Amino acid sequence: MVALMVLLLLLLLPHVSCKTSVVNCNTGDPLLALRSYLQPGELVIGGITSHIFMPTKRGNFHEHPGQSVIDESLVVTKNYQHILALVFAVKEINANLQILKNVTLGFWIYDNYHISWWTYQATMELLSTQDRFIPNYRCSIQNNSIAVIGTLYPETSLYVASILSIYKIPQFTYGSTQMRDNSEPLSYYQMISSEAYLYQGILQLLLHFKWTWIGVLAANDDNGHRFVQAVLEMYPLSGICVAFVERIVPISLGRLYHLLDQMTRIYHISMSSMANAVLVYEEHILHFRLLLHLPELEFVAAEPKGKVWIMTVQMELTALHFQRSWDIQVLRGALSFAVHSKEVFGFQNFLQTRNHFSTTEDEFLRDFWAQAFDCTFENPFGGEEAETLCTRKEKLESLPGAFFDMSMTGHSYNIYNAVYAVAHALHAMQSSKLQHRAMALKAKIKLQDQQPWQLHHFLKRVSFNNSAGDKISFNQNGELVAGFDIINWVTFPNQSFQRVKVGQMDPQASPDKALTIHDDAIIWPSSFNQALPLSVCTASCHPGYFRRQQEGKPFCCYDCIPCSEGKISKQKDSDDCFKCPQDHYPNKNRDFCIAKDIHFLSYGEPLGISLAIISVSFSAFTALVLGTFVKHHSTPIVKANNRNLTYILLNSLLLCFLTALLFIGQPQKAICLLRQTAFGIIFSVAVSCVLAKTFTVVLAFMATKPGSRMRKWVGARMSYSVVLYCSLIQVVICVLWLATSPPFPDTDMYSMSAAIILECSEGSVNMFYCVLGYMGFLAVISFMVAFLARKLPDSFNEAKFITFSMLVFCSVWLSFVPTYVSTKGKFTVAVEIFSILASSAGLLGCIFFPKCYIIALKPELNNREQLIRRK
Incomplete structure (x- = not known):
């Protein structure tokens, strides 16, 4: 549903004959694809993209058992930027002769519709002869797979890895925070910090704002279960209690009534709770937006209550075409953990000046364009005349932020860096061969003959500064040494949207200084009138009182009891009162000690x-x-x-x-x-x-x-x-x-x-x-x-x-x-x-x-x- 892209780096070998004695070479591509014009001798970047399209019936696709499909193609238009980031990175590398000499990069991208068996098929397509689904056989021009860049979600990463690990092809995940088993050999690289670091970052954020009474909305899957389990185990140790935990069920047309009924229940629980800070762990913000849209659908009578939604790294403010009119003001003031990114020089100019329709091999473009601009292309076979025809002159910068973002998103930034990481690794491999060969031509031939597993040696040691000034390198666990940006979502009545960076998590800083956040830069939800929201079970006990836990409730819920005679408490939320020193006594409010007067009958009174x-x-x-x-x-x-x-x-x-x-x-x-x-x-x-x-x-x-x-x-x-x-x-x-x-x-x-x-x-x-x-x-x-x-x-x-x-x-x-x-x-x-x-x-x-x-x-x-x- 939200774009999930797997981008494969391939070495193209020229004119290798097909071994027809074993398998006949056949053609046919059931998957939508985007590819550049391939020439013999080119180094090709191919790949798979999922979640550009929702599950749908197209061409000769057959419905897979257990998978629901819909009749109309639904495009998550915002994630089309992931493809353009790949194209932009390839273009820059080809123009820079200092990285890969005498080698030109191409690309090949598939969409898998977030369906497992299509993910497997797309991965096998990349391992087969170009335009021919013949795995392990070479017919005509053969794609020699070098590395895969992907994916956005953990499940798809595992599907792809299950095949690529057989061939020992390096794989990059650019949006997944799947926890790695460090006991296994390093087979894929994460362009994002580990999920454990994300949990720690959320905890530091909650502690910074003193939000001790929180709600949790998580996806009803294994990842959501892992997140909830981590929250329930880690956060109480730091004094944070969970007011409620609710699971968001994916959209299913067959269970639509039950889904809306469950969404209504979750809505009432969320809005009636005193927890004003709510963690949202969802791969698809479309489900969460449906939850917040229930009042407009008149499924609930209660007005939305101001909440600070804390989004995890997978979530971006996206929308499908039928959500164009949905109000985004309910998301105003949300805080999001995003992949650390910087604006790449030239990327916006690339988006504005590129003639997108000049690439005829791009099978994604027409669907993206039609749903992003809410228009249709003229049907050459006739039929009903559309109300709005696509002129192909529409400007990407005119689209709302929920449909397309002109600034490079964190996921696109990771794709950009992943392509460069592979290019620099190939450059290192090429340079190592030049040390043993006198002629560059021989070195090039050797580079094309390398096996994919040999690239791991250079990827582990790759280190370079990208065009935005960030250092790109991996740690011993194959994770990019980068933190998270804290993003404040600022929405406007005209449905426009702005992401404002208000802080960051630095993995190289000490734990107590890892979180940096600028409170004054944050725009809070309107209902809080720009005051810091409170999210506590019980309002703070002022100095002069101490906390006593309410029986039968979590430890964050307590009563405030005045200090007894002779005792004080200086701080808020004190667990107990203490006596003043013997030469001091409590003041009237019992919040600090006053030095006692010396008392005796003197001649001066x-x-x-x-x-x-x-x-x-x-x-x-x-x-x-x-x-x-x-x-x-x-x-x-x-x-x-x-x-x-x-x-x-x-x-x-x-x-x-x-x-x-x-x-x-x-x-x-x-x-x-x-x-x-x-x-x-x-x-x-x-x-x-x-x-x-x-x-x-x-x-x-x-x-x-x-x-x-x-x-x-x-x-x-x-x-x-x-x-x-x-x-x-x-x-x-x-x-x-x-x-x-x-x-x-x-x-x-x-x-x-x-x-x-x-x-x-x-x-x-x-x-x-x-x-x-x-x-x-x-x-x-x-x-x-x-x-x-x-x-x-x-x-x-x-x-x-x-x-x-x-x-x-x-x-x-x-x-x-x-x-x-x-x-x-x-x-x-x-x-x-x-x-x-x-x-x-x-x-x-x-x-x-x-x-x-x-x-x-x-x-x-x-x-x-x-x-x-x-x-």
Whole structure:
């Protein structure tokens, strides 16, 4: 259906007699042919071309069992360029005396209609006497077969090779990507890179555009099966999933209804899938075009959906004459892997200036011309007058690209290079003989006498630059060292068509640099508005999310799950989230890490400086009270309830207020050792003084009773002993703390997600709460004793004020514990400072404010008589 050409290079021997004693020489050629005028002594290029014509009944052809035929000849007009490329190459070689001296090339071409038994017949025709089908016998002018150039498709290549391998005739395939068994002897040469390299190129293209959810449309034959198998095995290893695989059945008139029904099903599957990138592996684009034409035939109601069709190397945008009106806009933006090619100088001029009808032996031309230009030739035998007659002056350049291309296609380029490869190999063979022969004539005769298998030696080593500047040589596997061009199909509303090269695959580059593609040069299908098409099962998971595979679906289908607390994902489609380093924390979107702030209560922030000012202010006020008491030390109100204990209590309260300053600023080792221990000991001294004052009141009252034995306990010694021993117990606790597990500077990375907390670790939490517990124990005892002594009849009784002070003290520290545990960072420190200041201020205010009031504002009351009278 699409042109498949086998071009045979022959050496023509002059006037060899027929061995009639074995086989009679007969004539008759059932196949359409194109040949040049052969002269004795010429080097002839003969060949077979298939797929210029579709299967048809012509002349004395007989329908072969199992092959469907149609009544009218259908010509794939675009592939006629393959023949013209051969003619052009032969013409150039004959005009260049530097390649083959004293040798002229001719050509002989058959069409096999892509039917196997006709392929065999055409091949045997080339091995027979000219115009006589007598294989292995020489009658008259004998064609000595040297090499075969072909074919476009793997099956036909194998058919031809099965015969030519018997004669060891070199064969060239110019469009086939049939995988070679390297264990077999080299018998044919591929003018195209291997099919494995094509698969790798498609994979690199998909990865380049990040298309991980693809569809596959493949021919329903062995080649299509091999392609599908390779895709299903190779591509998932690179993270690409196949959404659907459908087989395209060849056109068969006997099964037309079933074919259209199947095409409709494939159409719906393709268009409804989220896979916007679809691989198409088909030898005949005519089948694929029928699939896309179904909406115009009203077989499907759905409008075509934008897809990026990725074509393999066999496919060219071609059309039969009845497809002239079919819209090609559905193919806009397709990407095609094409045979690497360059424009050959002079080829377009050759097409434009050549008088095609001057070659009367060309039996293809009339059918090509009639269907390409949609005209008919005048019937010399009469009949109905045709609507449009062919004038033979029509111009090839006026044809749409689907019918004929003025630029040399990749397949034609391969034919051109194949002819030159054989010519250069013959030149090398001729030159090698000239080294051993003095006369060129003898060398020429020797060249004609060479056997076909001898040409292999020179073909393996052939290397030359063609007229387009490309180097032509074969690797050890007999494959042309060339890559693929990435072609973007650009179609226009007027049915014109342009192939734009947007990239290439270089087989000599490293695997990661083999694909070169220019994204900006690509024209995408109209429905994508020139934005890069997406072809994924699930839209990308943005940073901050990770992928989780959907149960029961391919691995390319997944859900996007937000990263959990404390984790991030920086890239799209992350398989998992990861934690930030300890000194960083996730941002709000959880897509990158932010360095944590250093967090501690400093003098440079409002909270820290406020607490420091309050602490210093209370210390100054305490010092003022102490100074006032010292100044009025001889007054009754100061002397009451043990003046020395009052001084000790005021000094300890002064130190309590200053202790709060140890909790402000960056924690250091020395500061951490002093913080809690100094706080615990000083507060224990203060509470012990309060306890001693309370005991003094109680003992003084009890000693006034007649016969009381408490008199001996009344005095300063008992008060000092209470303060000393109660404080000493706290000192022992603190020493044990420092000796066993002392506090130390520490960093808390986890309490606050956005900050690193610099703190003093208590070392032993149990010891810390022992300090607090003992201090609380003293406070509770003081409160209980003061509460019981609050109503004793003494004019200077402080028990009532001590009761209030201890009530405040206990309330503050009872609320401290849960607040301390529930806060974090610098606020934990602030809570403890507040508790220190509040409890110290409670003691200072409740005990000393009434006395200061009398000393400062009511000095007339500060005498024994007034106090007794007021009482």
